[in-house]
Amino acid sequence: MPEDGALPAHALEGAGERPLGFYLHVPYCATRCGYCDFNTYTASELRGAGGVLASRDNYAGQVAEEVRLARKVLGDDPRPVRTVFVGGGTPTLLAAGDLVRMLGAIRDEFGLADDAEVTTEANPESVDPAYLEELRAGGFNRISFGMQSARPHVLRILDRTHTPGRPEQCVAEARAAGFEHVNLDLIYGTPGESDDDWRASLDAAVGAGPDHVSAYALIVEEGTQLARRIRRGEVPMTDDDVHADRYLIADEAFEKAGFSWYEVSNWATSEAGRCLHNELYWRGADWWGAGPGAHSHVGGVRWWNVKHPGAYAAALGAGKSPGAGREVLADEDRRVERILLELRLREGVELALLKPAGLAAAGRALGDGLLEEEAYAAGRAVLTLRGRLLADAVVRDLVD
Numbered sequence: 001m002p003e004d005g006a007l008p009a010h011a012l013e014g015a016g017e018r019p020l021g022f023y024l025h026v027p028y029c030a031t032r033c034g035y036c037d038f039n040t041y042t043a044s045e046l047r048g049a050g051g052v053l054a055s056r057d058n059y060a061g062q063v064a065e066e067v068r069l070a071r072k073v074l075g076d077d078p079r080p081v082r083t084v085f086v087g088g089g090t091p092t093l094l095a096a097g098d099l100v101r102m103l104g105a106i107r108d109e110f111g112l113a114d115d116a117e118v119t120t121e122a123n124p125e126s127v128d129p130a131y132l133e134e135l136r137a138g139g140f141n142r143i144s145f146g147m148q149s150a151r152p153h154v155l156r157i158l159d160r161t162h163t164p165g166r167p168e169q170c171v172a173e174a175r176a177a178g179f180e181h182v183n184l185d186l187i188y189g190t191p192g193e194s195d196d197d198w199r200a201s202l203d204a205a206v207g208a209g210p211d212h213v214s215a216y217a218l219i220v221e222e223g224t225q226l227a228r229r230i231r232r233g234e235v236p237m238t239d240d241d242v243h244a245d246r247y248l249i250a251d252e253a254f255e256k257a258g259f260s261w262y263e264v265s266n267w268a269t270s271e272a273g274r275c276l277h278n279e280l281y282w283r284g285a286d287w288w289g290a291g292p293g294a295h296s297h298v299g300g301v302r303w304w305n306v307k308h309p310g311a312y313a314a315a316l317g318a319g320k321s322p323g324a325g326r327e328v329l330a331d332e333d334r335r336v337e338r339i340l341l342e343l344r345l346r347e348g349v350e351l352a353l354l355k356p357a358g359l360a361a362a363g364r365a366l367g368d369g370l371l372e373e374e375a376y377a378a379g380r381a382v383l384t385l386r387g388r389l390l391a392d393a394v395v396r397d398l399v400d
Contacts, residue, residue, distance in 0.1 A: 001303060005073045005321030008328065011299035012077060018299075020110070021083035021280045022070075024063055024102050025291030026091040027309055028056055030126075033159045039293030039307050040089045046309065053317070054309035060098035064105035065316045066290040071109040073321075074288075074298075080111040083277035083287075086120040093123075096131045100138030107139070117142055117181075117276045124166040132177040142275075144183040144214075145170050150204040151197045154190045157235060158218075159225065168208035175209070181273055183212040188246035190218050191235040198246050199253070206257040211273035213259060214266050215250045217243040244389050251385065262346045264388050282341045284334065292322075300329045336399045343395050348375055348382030354398055361397035370394055 029040045046054045084106060086099055099120055106112065119142040120135065135143070147167035148160050155164065167184060174182050184205045188198055205213055218238055229235050251261065259267035263282060268274045280287050289296040292312040295304045303326030306312050315322040329337070335353055342349035348371075354362060362381050365371045370387035371394075387394055 001323035019082040021287040053313035067105040085277040092126040096134035142181040150201040171208040357400035
């Protein structure tokens, strides 16, 4: 990774035909959830080496500095930014003014498209009406609350600290503050969760009135507290059959409530309610990831930042890129990634991207009821409901 972050000349060829987004990573959390393996840090974990540099107090300024670096690297790229997504961690541990300041750096350096989507993730207990109103006045128009479950015992297994019912209140407060789009994140398959627990969570989420819901199967990542608890026999291992059943329950509940799937784990009440930023990822567009451990992609060049907030701050303070490494994707890499990502979308992937072995596999998947017949006849591979349950297996065959 060059110290100045310079990109190969070919990375910006045809850039005007691709949307540009920004991901801003906020690596701070009040406590660590037992299932989380994201690049996040509690206050105690940041004590010692690099602790001063890693302080939340000056973090917004550091991100703004990386945004200015992005302007230098992208040169005279005329594209206004189409989407901004602030994730974490818990972005709302920062003052609302800090999030607005980071957004302001993007607006100053690049400009925002007239219809830009500007999202932040939020912990339900870390916001109040005044905080939400400040975000909305500062240019945020979409917010995503980490609900996970409506059942107290499930939240305890996940080490989530918010009060059941608080996410639903947050939706109402966000609407009152003027947020046009609101998402709730759910997790299914937690040890100790029953079908009735999951149905209660779905009812609570839908009843709160968001226009977008994400529902993810719990994945037990090595090195997490949850993985250690399972290994010690304190809680049972997650079950793939249970995950499949819960997914079917969710899809039915969402469809009845007027939500439609547009990506395997995401449902929206309308096309306007879709998360455009995530669609940038799924469609291989361009985005700059600012913050410790953030990943970026521009024109087939992918890079990632150093993980520790202290190292991140030190690099920027020295006038250097915080990039830790990068790779230039070959045409075959990009073809495979398109299949991997686009197959998860409601519109599916073009059959023309498949090689002979992949086309043969698509034909078998069609015969097994995993792909939609009408879409297949029109030259696209689109997953059926049963296909969504087996999406990982289907895509492995199609990339051959």
